[in-house]
Amino acid sequence: xxxxxxxxEANTAAWFFLAPALLLIGVFFFLPVAASLxxxxxxxxxxxxxxxxxxxxxxxxNYSKLLQTPDxxxxxxxxxxxxxxxxxxxIAVALGAALLLSSKLVRFKGFFRTIYFTPFVxxxxxxxxxxxxxxxxxxxxxxxxxxxxxxGPIDWLGDPDWAMPAIILMAVWKSFGYNMxxxxxxxxxxxxxxxxxxxxxxxxxxxxxxxxxxxxxxPTLVFVSVVTMIGYFQLFAEPYxxxxxxPLRSTTSVVLLMYEEGFRWWRMGYAAAIAFVLFVVIxxxxxLQFRLQKERA
Amino acid sequence: MSSRESVMDSARQRxxxxxxxxxxLLVIGAVLAxxxxxxMVSASLMPSGEASSFPPHFFPSRPTxxxxxxxxxxLNLGRYLLNSAFVALVVTSASLIINAMAxxxxxxxxxxxxxxxxxxxSTGLVLPVQVAMxxxxxxxxxxxxxxxxxxxxxxxxxxxxxIFLVRQYxxxxxxxxxxxxxxxxxxxxxxxxxxxxxxxxxxLATLSIWTFLAxxxxxxxxxxxxxxxxxxxxxxxxxxxxGEHVQDIELMMAGSVLTVIPVMLVFLFLQxxxxxxxxxxxxxG
Numbered sequence: 001x002x003x004x005x006x007x008x009e010a011n012t013a014a015w016f017f018l019a020p021a022l023l024l025i026g027v028f029f030f031l032p033v034a035a036s037l038x039x040x041x042x043x044x045x046x047x048x049x050x051x052x053x054x055x056x057x058x059x060x061x062n063y064s065k066l067l068q069t070p071d072x073x074x075x076x077x078x079x080x081x082x083x084x085x086x087x088x089x090x091i092a093v094a095l096g097a098a099l100l101l102s103s104k105l106v107r108f109k110g111f112f113r114t115i116y117f118t119p120f121v122x123x124x125x126x127x128x129x130x131x132x133x134x135x136x137x138x139x140x141x142x143x144x145x146x147x148x149x150x151x152g153p154i155d156w157l158g159d160p161d162w163a164m165p166a167i168i169l170m171a172v173w174k175s176f177g178y179n180m181x182x183x184x185x186x187x188x189x190x191x192x193x194x195x196x197x198x199x200x201x202x203x204x205x206x207x208x209x210x211x212x213x214x215x216x217x218x219p220t221l222v223f224v225s226v227v228t229m230i231g232y233f234q235l236f237a238e239p240y241x242x243x244x245x246x247p248l249r250s251t252t253s254v255v256l257l258m259y260e261e262g263f264r265w266w267r268m269g270y271a272a273a274i275a276f277v278l279f280v281v282i283x284x285x286x287x288l289q290f291r292l293q294k295e296r297a
Numbered sequence: 298m299s300s301r302e303s304v305m306d307s308a309r310q311r312x313x314x315x316x317x318x319x320x321x322l323l324v325i326g327a328v329l330a331x332x333x334x335x336x337m338v339s340a341s342l343m344p345s346g347e348a349s350s351f352p353p354h355f356f357p358s359r360p361t362x363x364x365x366x367x368x369x370x371x372l373n374l375g376r377y378l379l380n381s382a383f384v385a386l387v388v389t390s391a392s393l394i395i396n397a398m399a400x401x402x403x404x405x406x407x408x409x410x411x412x413x414x415x416x417x418x419s420t421g422l423v424l425p426v427q428v429a430m431x432x433x434x435x436x437x438x439x440x441x442x443x444x445x446x447x448x449x450x451x452x453x454x455x456x457x458x459x460i461f462l463v464r465q466y467x468x469x470x471x472x473x474x475x476x477x478x479x480x481x482x483x484x485x486x487x488x489x490x491x492x493x494x495x496x497x498x499x500x501l502a503t504l505s506i507w508t509f510l511a512x513x514x515x516x517x518x519x520x521x522x523x524x525x526x527x528x529x530x531x532x533x534x535x536x537x538x539x540g541e542h543v544q545d546i547e548l549m550m551a552g553s554v555l556t557v558i559p560v561m562l563v564f565l566f567l568q569x570x571x572x573x574x575x576x577x578x579x580x581x582g
Contacts, residue, residue, distance in 0.1 A: 013485040014408035021399035024455035025421065028433060033424055035432035049435070100323055105316045114568060115327045118334070121564040121571070123514045125532035126553035129539050130337045133546050139349045141336060173330070181575045234425055237516045241536055255427050255517075262431050263521055275428045282425055 040272035049266060062273035072274070074249050075257040076281075078164060082253065083232040083285075086168040090228055091221070094176040098183035099213075113184070117177035124174065128241040131170045132157065135242075157243050160250035167238050167251055175231070179224045186220030187213070222293040226286055233282050254278045337557070341365070341550035348546040364551035374555060376527065377534040382559075384446055384519075384530055385512040388453045389505050395455050397501060400463025401493050405470060415464075421457045427517075434521060448522040449530070453512055459504055462574070466500035467493065503574040506567050513560050531556045 040062055047054040066072045097116055101109050119127070134140050135156035143153045156166040194212050203211065214221075235253040239245050245252035245260075252260075254274060262271030336355065340348040341364055343357040368374040402408075403415050433452060434443070442448040470493060478488045494501070516532045523529055529537065535552050564571055 011408045014402045014406040014411070016485070017398040017402035017406065017489070020395045021455040021460060022418075024395065024451070025418070025457060028436070028452045028455075029421060029424075029426075029429050029457075032429035032432035032436060035436075036428050039432055049438075097326060100319060100326075103319055105312065106319055106323065112323050112327060114565070116330050117568075117572070118561065118564075119330055121510055121514075121560055122334070122557045123532055123535075123553075123560060125516050125536050126556040127333065127337075129535065129549055129553050130333050132539075133340070133348070133549070134333060134336065136349075138351055139353055139546075141332075141353055141355070144353050173333070177330075178575060181572060185576045230423075230425070234427060236427075240516075241539065258427060258431075259517070259521075263434070268431050268435070272431050275425075275431060279425055279428045283423065286423055 036272045036275055039269055040276050042269045044269040044272075046266040048268065055269075058269070062270045063277075065270065066273050066277065071249060071252070071257065075252045075254045076277075078250065078252060079233060079235060079254045079281075081164055082168060082171070082235050083229050085165075086171050087225065087228050087232050089168065090172045090176050090232075091179060091224055093172055094179035094224070095183050097176065097180045098187060099209075101180070101184060102187045113181070116180055119174045120177040122174070124237045125241055127174060128170065128238050131166075132242045135166055158247055160248045163243055163247060163251045167235075167242060170242075171232070171235075171238060175228070179228060182220060182224055183217070186217050190216045218293070222289055226289045229285055229289070230282055233278065233285070254281075334557070337550050337553050340547055341554045343547050345545065345547055348550065349544075364545075364548045365555070367548060368551055368555065372538065372552075373526075374531075374534070374552065377529050377531045378555065378559075380446070380528060381513055381531040384449050385509050387446075387450050388512045389509045391450075392454050392456060392459060392508055393501055393505050396459035396504065397463050397494065397497065398489065399455070399460045401467050401489060401497075403460065404464045404467035405472070405475060405493070418457055419461070422461070430518070430521065437522070443522055444524050444528060445522075446528065449519050452518065453508075453515075456508070459508070462500055462504055463497060466497050470496050499570070499573070502567075502570045506563065506571045507574045509563065510560050510571070 041057060041059055042048075042055050043058045043061075044052075044055045100106065101113055101116075106112075134142050137143060137153050137155045137158065140156070142156070146152075146154070154162055156162050190213065194216070195208060198208050198212055234255055236255040236259065239251040239253055239256050240259075243251045245256050255278065258271045258274040258278070261267045261274060339356055342360040342362070343354065344359055344361050344363075347354050347358060403411065437443055437448045437451070442451065474492060475488055478492055483491070513530075514532065515530075516536070519530045519533050520536070523533055526534070526537070535549075535556055538552055539549055
């Protein structure tokens with residue numbers, strides 16, 4: 001067989017280096033992803049775990065049932081709420097912090113950068129527990145602080161209207177530092193001469209931001225948006241620890257619903273359908289973002 | 298005073314005002330970023346009941362370590378600490394070798410279908426891990442690995458992102474260096490170990506801290522795999538504890554401190570490498 005110009009011993013060596021990684025990723029990631037699609041068209045449940053013979057092919061029944069279940073629509077709505085309010089908010093805070101830290105007038109940049117980044121490296125479960133108490137209606141520091149500016153106690157995690165904003169606030173605090181670092185890297189790559197030229201032409205700071213910084217930062221902004229959005233679509237630990245998806249299902253996310261259906265009630269076929277809807281949502285959102293980027297360019 | 302001096306004076310004045318404004322914003326931001334962590338440590342030192350009194354105390358009236366001793370004597374937290382450390386260390390060291398080997402092969406070895414294979418692998422970056430979780434659980438169950446450390450460890454041993462990072466970095470190794478070693482009769486593994494690994498050390502350092510922190514902080518997968526308390530990692534144990542001991546705020550804060558402090562120390566000592574990883578991850582391939 002023709003082997004192009006590559007000697008066969010080079011092939012052998014390459015496969016020796018690749019085998020462990022490809023085997024692991026193939027067996028423990030790509031294979032399960034594919035199997036998930038199969039699982040989603042079966043009624044695999046607790047009886048299936050006991051004996052796979054109890055499993056039947058049900059076609060798209062899981063999907064049609066899903067679309068008729070209010071809990072699923074609530075989970076989808078909550079997840080979108082989280083991604084489309086929390087995502088832009090995180091990016092805005094991150095960009096603000098990055099701009100502050102990129103000013104020539106500021107010293108101790110490394111010090112502030114480290115502080116802002118600290119929440120990102122902390123363990124989500126631990127800080128979610130901390131925030132649960134900060135949000136406490138009576139003993140929480142947040143309501144106590146608000147009482148000083150004349151705002152009455154808010155039942156942050158107990159009121160269906162406030163639970164999602166509360167989780168978003170915590171998520172923004174936890175994750176803006178990561179995006180901030182990427183923005184700082186992006187800002188550093190903008191040539192200084194552009195600003196100098198604009199300043200000579202009499203452009204003020206706001207004009208300079210919209211005419212130079214923002215357009216030059218566009219690729220970074222798209223990258224950050226995609227990564228943040230994908231991360232936020234996978235919301236799980238915050239509601240699991242802080243609210244258990246309540247009150248009144250107001251913080252149940254798609255992944256939390258998948259976890260409950262799959263690993264608490266063992267309706268794995270049904271849960272696999274939920275997982276696939278999540279995948280499709282993430283795929284569409286990612287493609288849309290890249291399409292937007294192309295149109296602007 | 299000449300008009301020129303006064304113009305410079307007002308420019309300097311404006312700069313001073315801007316600077317004060319910038320620092321004010323930065324300090325407010327820093328306080329907001331640190332406040333929850335400071336309160337966590339502070340509340341963990343309060344005597345029982347003080348964190349749930351009104352008006353709220355910010356500092357303990359009488360600092361005590363009783364909640365920490367409680368965690369170790371009564372609640373077995375030492376065990377969970379060891380479990381977390383074991384899982385994170387095994388995943389970090391083994392995945393480092395596995396990802397480095399694959400990343401190097403994609404960057405520097407020539408074989409049929411290399412670029413197509415790499416592109417196929419890269420599609421995995423947009424697949425959410427949650428999609429794999431249900432069949433993965435069934436697979437590991439059939440292998441008898443549910444409720445074992447290996448069930449937590451194995452899916453983390455190879456990472457597409459890790460391979461991707463190593464590949465980017467290894468591309469810069471000059472081919473002449475590798476060819477020279479080949480002419481001298483060095484085996485491919487010898488070349489990898491003695492030339493490539495030292496050459497990509499910075500990215501390996503970055504990747505190891507990255508992996509360690511991600512594994513230590515991971516929650517959903519250990520929660521699914523581990524059902525027996527003796528195998529719990531810290532986040533799972535803590536989430537479980539918070540379900541049972543909701544009332545004892547000080548105890549929960551002590552548990553949170555013990556979960557968070559180790560990773561924060563690792564980060565603070567090695568932040569240079571960690572931050573490089575964030576920046577490297579944002580480089581468009």
